[in-house]
Amino acid sequence: MSEAEQESRSEGRRKLSRGARQAQLIEATIATLAKQGYARTTMGEVARTAGLSHGLVNFHFETKEKLLSTTLxxxxxxxRESWQSALEAAPPDAPDQIAAFLRADFDPKICTPEKLSAWGSFWGEAQTRPMYQEHCSANDLYYTSTIEALCQRMNDEHGYTSDAILTARVLRVVTEGLWRDLMSMTEPYERDEALATVWICAAAFYPRHFGPQGLLGA
Amino acid sequence: MSEAEQESRSEGRRKLSRGARQAQLIEATIATLAKQGYARTTMGEVARTAGLSHGLVNFHFETKEKLLSTTLxxxxxxxRESWQSALEAAPPDAPDQIAAFLRADFDPKICTPEKLSAWGSFWGEAQTRPMYQEHCSANDLYYTSTIEALCQRMNDEHGYTSDAILTARVLRVVTEGLWRDLMSMTEPYERDEALATVWICAAAFYPRHFGPQGLLGA
DNA sequence: GAATTCTGATTGAACTGTCAATCAAAATGA
DNA sequence: TCATTTTGATTGACAGTTCAATCAGAATTC
Incomplete structure (x- = not known):
């Protein structure tokens, strides 16, 4: 894993560009968070995971706090970019948009065991650290208002009558709960099973447009 | 807060019973987890919150690890006891049981900001600590199989045809997601609003028995 | 084009503070 | 008196931070 990240034809692999090295250290931080949890994530362990020296982490990120907040x-x-681009790539009709939005949360690039575990580590600490909340709450509010607007369009354009705010909240918390399941179950189920659970839920609210397999008539 | 916890008429407030002092320290641990998060929860801070000395924590719980796992x-x-007794107190019919089960998660005794925050702290760390998982996963599995059995009874006894396992999972992850919302939203909504969201969801699956206000025809 | 200089990435050791754990002595209650 | 609880100073380990020295590659000079 970390070997693959290193340049291919390279004995003297020293001196990566600033950005590449920082990206490597962020990857190592995510891996360490997933493996050790937040409380046991040390600068030394991050450096060891990256195969680099201790002091280098402080050269690129002045403090541990900055390393972690940058990772978050x-x-x-x-x-955010993942679900935004999923919405842009999907047809503009509300059901297509909702399907793309829900599916994006279980994209293989986003929904990996390692990243989910790192998210879980941050969730526990973020409540008590204003610095962490700042950036994330903006993204969270954006996410929430997006799904609320889509649910409202389902009502306006396709004749459903549910409370859009509440329906959006259900879809959102189902996804959050499934993420927590995926990261903590001792006998975990797979991404596709989680997604199937979302479809069941979408079908319960929008039966003319969603079924157990997702969007109907696609 | 910590002053109020101390005995009222008390110069000589020493020597609480073993159990009472341990309970006091567990309360202080929950408060500290909520206030500081897991990583910044120290023995000293727990002792200070309880208004007791540093060494006393180590006297009652030999190690920090034991203090935290006992708290968990x-x-x-x-x-578990909360939802179990809620089930026992409710009528035995499946809809009543499900209503009681769902409501129990938002009981004022269980669903306090402080306890939710402490849960969140543990969730982040529990993934990487087998000792934490051991006890909780047993309770979690029990919780899951209970709601699955109830959803199966809704099918068998009241003519619904949904996949009981999946429906149970939806109800479970909605609750989990709402808990996460309650503990992390910058503009949090209240317990009753969260409960209303659960009812919406139950109504979507069991429309003849649940409505936006909960159990129908009660 | 080779030698030299310069830049800044990288290292590892030393420093500093913090925290869990220990323990001996004091306080308390039976 | 005796056992138990409580205290607070002490200890040792460990983690974050700092910093001076090193080194590879780029730029510059001749």
Whole structure:
């Protein structure tokens, strides 16, 4: 894993560009969070995971706090960009948009055991650290208002009558709960099973447009 | 807060019974987890919150690890006992049982900001600590199989045809997701609003028995 | 084009603070 | 008196931070 990240034809692999090295250290931080949890994530362990020296982490990120908050911002932005581009790629009709939105949360690039575990580590600490909340709450609010608007369009354009705010909240918390399941179950089920659970839920609210397999008539 | 916990008429407030002092320290641990998060929860802070000395914590719980795992067991058992007694107190018919079960998760005794925050702290760390998982996964499996059996009874006894396992999972992850919302939203909604969201969801699956206000025809 | 200089990435050791754990002595209650 | 609880100073380990020295590659000079 970390070997593959290193340049291919390279004995003297020293001196990666600033950005590449920082990305490597962020990856190592995610891996360490997933393996050790937040409380036992040390600078030394991150450096060891990256195959680099201790002091280098402090050269690129001045403090541990900055390393961790940068990692959180990285995860948070990657996540937001993922569902945003999924919405752009999907047809503009509300059911298609909702299907793309829900599916994006279980994209193989986003929904990996390692990243889910790192998210879980942050959730526990973020409540008590204003610095962490700042960036994430903005993304979270954006996410929430997006799904609320889509549920409202389902009512306006396709004749459903449910409370859009509440329906959006159900879809959102189902996804959150499934993420927590995926990261903590002793006998975990797979991404596709989680997604199937979301479809069941969408079908319960929008029976003319969703079924157990997702969007109907696709 | 910590002053109020101390005995009222008390110069000589020493020598509480063993159990009472341990309970006091567990309360202080929950409060500290909620206030500081797991990583910044220290023995000293727990002692200060309880208004007691540093060394005393090590006298009652030999190690920090034991203090924390005892606290987790306390929370976990209190939670299980809460929904178990709610089931026992409710009528035996499946809809009543499900209503009681879902409502129990938002009981004011269980669903306090402080306890939710402490749960969140543990969730992040529990993934990487087998000792934490042991006790909780047993309770979790029990919880899951209970709601699955109830959903199966809704099919058998009241003519619904949904996949009981999947429906149970939806109800479970909705609750989990709402808990996460309650503990992390910057503009949190209240317990009753969370419960209303659960009812919406139950109504979507069992429309003849549940409505936005909960159990129908009660 | 080779030698030299310069830049800044990288290392590892030393420093500093913090925390869990220990323990001897004091306080308390029976 | 005796056992138990409580205290607070002490200890040792460990983690984050700092920093001076090193080194590879780029730029510059001749």
């Amino acid at each position: 911002v990285y995860l948070s932005d990657e996540y | 067991v306390y929370l976990s058992d209190e939670y």
